[in-house]
Structures are given as C-alpha cells and as structure tokens.
Amino acid sequence: NAGVTQTPKFQVLKTGQSMTLQCAQDMNHEYMSWYRQDPGMGLRLIHYSVGAGITDQGEVPNGYNVSRSTTEDFPLRLLSAAPSQTSVYFCASTTKGGTGELFFGEGSRLTVL
Amino acid sequence: ILNVEQSPQSLHVQEGDSTNFTCSFPSSNFYALHWYRWETAKSPEALFVMTLNGDEKKKGRISATLNTKEGYSYLYIKGSQPEDSATYLCASDPYSGGGADGLTFGKGTHLIIQP
Numbered sequence: 001n002a003g004v005t006q007t008p009k010f011q012v013l014k015t016g017q018s019m020t021l022q023c024a025q026d027m028n029h030e031y032m033s034w035y036r037q038d039p040g041m042g043l044r045l046i047h048y049s050v051g052a053g054i055t056d057q058g059e060v061p062n063g064y065n066v067s068r069s070t071t072e073d074f075p076l077r078l079l080s081a082a083p084s085q086t087s088v089y090f091c092a093s094t095t096k097g098g099t100g101e102l103f104f105g106e107g108s109r110l111t112v113l
Numbered sequence: 114i115l116n117v118e119q120s121p122q123s124l125h126v127q128e129g130d131s132t133n134f135t136c137s138f139p140s141s142n143f144y145a146l147h148w149y150r151w152e153t154a155k156s157p158e159a160l161f162v163m164t165l166n167g168d169e170k171k172k173g174r175i176s177a178t179l180n181t182k183e184g185y186s187y188l189y190i191k192g193s194q195p196e197d198s199a200t201y202l203c204a205s206d207p208y209s210g211g212g213a214d215g216l217t218f219g220k221g222t223h224l225i226i227q228p
Contacts, residue, residue, distance in 0.1 A: 004156075033215045042117065042218035043157075043202070050213045058215050090156065100145055100212025104156035 002026050006091050006105035013081045013112045021076040021108050023091030029103070030096040032074040036060065036087040037107075043090065049074055050096075081112045117205050119219035126193045127227055133189045134222040136203035140184035145206040147216060148177055148188055152199045160188075160201075193226045200224070 007022045025032065033048035045058030049068040063085060065077040074093075078085060088109050092102040118137045126132045138146060145164045149157040161170040166181040174191045190197055200223045204216035 031213045035215075035218075040220065042220045043204075043216075044218075045215035048213070048215045056214075059217075094212040096213070098212075099162040100206050100216075101147065101159040101162050102149075102157075102212060102216065104158075106156050 004091055004093055004103050004105040006089075006108050008108060009106065010109050011111070013078075013110065015081060015083060015112060017081050019078050019081065019110075021078075021089055021091075021110070023074045023076065023105060024072050025074075025091075025093040025103070026072065027093065027095070027103065028071060029093035030071065032068065032091065032093045033058070033102075034064070034066065034074070034076045035090045035092065037090060038087050046076065046089075078110075081110075083112045086110060086112045117203060117217050117219040119201075119203055119222050121222060122220065123223040123225070125225045125227055128193060128195060130193055131189065131191045132193055132224070133187050134201065134224075136186045136188070136219055138184050138186070138203070138205040138217075139207070140181055142207040143181050143184075143205070144208055145212075146179055146181075146186050147202075147204040147206065148186070149202040149204065150199050151202055151221070157202060188222075190224075193224075195226045195228060198224060198226045 004025045034046040035043040047066040049055045091105040148160040151157040163179040168179045176189045179186045200221040202221045204218040
C-alpha cells in the first residue's frame with residue numbers, strides 16, 4: 001500500500017521557471033490538500049480539494065494553482081517560481097466521514113534560485 | 114486565520130524522564146484537535162484526533178488530554194526513550210468537515226531525548 005506519493009523529492013528551479021509537484025494517493029480518499037513548511041513556521045495550507053473537480057484556496061495560495069481531475073491525483077503548479085517559494089511541500093489526504101486524520105506524503109524540497 | 118500555539122518550542126529531556134508540552138487553540142468554532150509526530154526526514158504521522166471536552170487518549174507511553182472550553186491540550190510522554198525524539202505538531206480543525214478544509218498547525222515542539 002503506497003499511501004500518498006509525492007514527486008519529485010528534490011527540485012532546484014530558477015526564478016521565473018514553472019513546474020508541477022505531483023501527488024497521488026491510492027486510499028480512495030476524497031479530501032486532499034497541499035501544505036508548505038518553512039523554518040520557524042507551522043505547516044501552512046496552500047490549497048485543498050474535497051473531491052474531483054472541486055478545489056479551494058487555503059492560507060497561502062498566491063503563486064500556486066491546483067486541479068483535481070481524478071480522486072487519486074492532486075498536482076500543485078508553480079506558475080512562475082520565486083525565491084519566496086523555496087520550501088518543503090507536503091501533500092496530505094483524508095477520508096470523508098472519518099476522524100480527519102491526515103496521511104502525508106514524504107515531502108518535496110524545492111529550492112528557487 | 115486561527116492561531117494554534119505550542120510550547121515550549123524545544124525541549125531536552127533525559128532518557129527515562131517523563132515530559133509534557135502544551136497546545137493552545139481558539140475554543141470557538143472547535144471541531145477536533147490533532148497531534149502528529151514528525152521524525153526527521155520522514156512525514157508527519159497522526160498520534161491522536163480528539164473531539165470531546167475532557168477526552169483523554171493513550172498510545173503506549175504517550176497520552177493526550179483535551180480541554181475545549183479553555184482551548185488547550187497536553188501531550189504527555191512517560192519514561193522518554195531516544196526513539197521519542199521528534200517534532201510534535203498539534204493542529205486545529207475548526208469545522209465539522211473532518212479535515213475537508215485543511216487544518217491549522219502550530220509550529221511544533223522539538224523534543225530531544227538525551228541518553
């Protein structure tokens with residue numbers, strides 16, 4: 001059982017480049033979300049989705065796009081990378097009607113030069 | 114945006130000693146309080162999800178209590194072992210969606226167990 005899988009694990013970008021962080025889960029979870037982790041900060045919510053075709057903004061959505069075309073996949077797109085987006089990104093999922101316990105991917109460390 | 118505060122930020126404890134730390138959260142619009150354990154180079158893993166005032170949960174040597182009226186939760190570790198070294202995160206779920214809208218996390222308590 002793979003759980004939540006994120007790719008890539010590491011990425012270096014130049015300012016202005018775009019890229020997509022991939023997230024896939026095989027637990028048939030309805031709810032998925034993206035967080036970023038910065039030194040001295042708690043995990044901050046970027047975007048979330050309550051089901052295929054439905055997405056919404058979290059606390060820090062600027063500079064990021066998401067889509068949810070299937071239950072399994074929830075990619076996070078950086079449109080024009082900025083050094084302020086240097087961070088560790090976590091994708092998480094949870095099941096509808098459950099306790100809300102989040103299952104996290106292993107994280108993607110992104111550096112923007 | 115709700116503020117979730119954790120204290121202390123870091124803690125050094127001798128192996129075998131017991132310890133505890135605190136999470137405070139807004140008591141209004143409360144649905145659930147989560148605790149996660151986050152080991153270096155791994156992903157956070159859930160310890161407890163608590164919803165009821167006065168609730169107490171236990172997993173091995175780790176336990177947690179919840180006071181929703183005053184907005185705090187304590188995490189206790191009894192007889193600390195080196196493998197308990199980790200960052201412990203708490204998070205508030207203020208809605209009835211059971212995590213649908215995401216959680217608000219504190220900054221964590223970084224626990225180091227010294228042999």
